[in-house]
Amino acid sequence: MKKKLIIASSLILAIAVAMFGLATYQHHQQQEKAKQEREKYENYDYYTGQWEIDSYKYLDDGRGVVVHWKSLTPEEDKLFAKYNPEISENYLGVHGASNERYIIRQNIKRLKNMPTMSFPKDDSEGYFKLSIYKIQDHTLQKEDLDLYRFVKKYNKTYKPVEIGAIVEKDGKDYLPIETYQSTGGKVKTKYLWLNLETKQIEWEDTKMQRNNRQDIFVDLGKLRDRISETTDNLSTTTGVDSVNQNMLSFRKNVLKNSVLETKDPKAYQLLSEKDSQIYILLDSKFEDDTVYGNVQQFIDLYQLFVPANTNLYEGITIPAELSKDGQVHQVNTKDEFDRYYDVQKDNELNKQRQALVERN
Numbered sequence: 001m002k003k004k005l006i007i008a009s010s011l012i013l014a015i016a017v018a019m020f021g022l023a024t025y026q027h028h029q030q031q032e033k034a035k036q037e038r039e040k041y042e043n044y045d046y047y048t049g050q051w052e053i054d055s056y057k058y059l060d061d062g063r064g065v066v067v068h069w070k071s072l073t074p075e076e077d078k079l080f081a082k083y084n085p086e087i088s089e090n091y092l093g094v095h096g097a098s099n100e101r102y103i104i105r106q107n108i109k110r111l112k113n114m115p116t117m118s119f120p121k122d123d124s125e126g127y128f129k130l131s132i133y134k135i136q137d138h139t140l141q142k143e144d145l146d147l148y149r150f151v152k153k154y155n156k157t158y159k160p161v162e163i164g165a166i167v168e169k170d171g172k173d174y175l176p177i178e179t180y181q182s183t184g185g186k187v188k189t190k191y192l193w194l195n196l197e198t199k200q201i202e203w204e205d206t207k208m209q210r211n212n213r214q215d216i217f218v219d220l221g222k223l224r225d226r227i228s229e230t231t232d233n234l235s236t237t238t239g240v241d242s243v244n245q246n247m248l249s250f251r252k253n254v255l256k257n258s259v260l261e262t263k264d265p266k267a268y269q270l271l272s273e274k275d276s277q278i279y280i281l282l283d284s285k286f287e288d289d290t291v292y293g294n295v296q297q298f299i300d301l302y303q304l305f306v307p308a309n310t311n312l313y314e315g316i317t318i319p320a321e322l323s324k325d326g327q328v329h330q331v332n333t334k335d336e337f338d339r340y341y342d343v344q345k346d347n348e349l350n351k352q353r354q355a356l357v358e359r360n
Helices: 002-042 074-083 147-154 222-230 239-244 259-263 265-271 295-305 334-340 343-353
Strands: 044-047 051-058 064-071 096-098 102-111 127-136 139-146 158-163 167-169 172-183 186-195 200-205 209-211 276-280 285-287 290-292 316-318 329-331 356-358
Touching: 002 044, 002 074, 051 102, 051 127, 051 139, 051 265, 064 102, 064 265, 096 239, 127 147, 139 147, 147 158, 147 172, 158 186, 222 295, 259 265, 259 295, 265 276, 295 334, 295 343, 316 334, 329 334
Parallel strands: none
Antiparallel strands: 044 102, 051 064, 064 276, 096 102, 102 127, 127 139, 158 172, 167 172, 172 186, 186 200, 209 356, 285 290, 316 329
């Protein structure tokens, strides 16, 4: 009997030791997995995840299109946000380019320690993809472009690193692609110009060309402050995106009681959702709380996003270069604005802004 008790006790002890060892091993494995996971997601130089438009609504008059973006990589997005809380809101925001005819979203995963001219083997190591939407007949026609594969096929010594703003030239829309070229052990920068209609590279440059931005514009006064307070463009995009895109992204609940809520409930509902924006399809270009081009068109559009009868003209300053009489005017009403603002001068100046110049 005593011998049986000893055997039973030994068996229980052995089981306890085995269970403790298993628990210790599993805990170590979990710690190691968590460490590897942290190192992986903290080692991203740039991460946006992959996104697509899953629903959209054009304004009835065609002045804009409201889109909602759906993540195709939600689990990886969560892990990136977990280990990069300070930058995740911006990195997971909308990055790309747009104009009146195209919406382009860039989807990037790039490791910090990836050699300059090395390409990832597959999406687990990295990617650089474009979701290109053509705006046509109140529809959005999508085409995906794997930029790593596309550029490598064009010239295997080139590697894409960034895209620029869409440029209209000779009636065609072009997307500049900044690339690195490896020649003789040296890395040089080349700019490829992608025809967005044909998806072909039509020419390349050694210097970047950009639109000729000028410091002549209407000061929006209190409207500028209102836009800054109600939109989250700056927290979810970069300064480069502000130049390259023409859209508005609103903070939560700021559109309640707006004209849009009653005039176009479907567009209102969609624009009120997280990861939704309105892309502006006007001659007006919104950038850094400034409007270039037809300011009147932009203000008329923005009236949709505020309560009815809201005065958006208070404190607006029209510079001498854009006034009908060549004088500076500060106005507070629409009538005053219409009296002094010369839209033809602004449209002409906007043509000059769109002319390509070399960037040093």
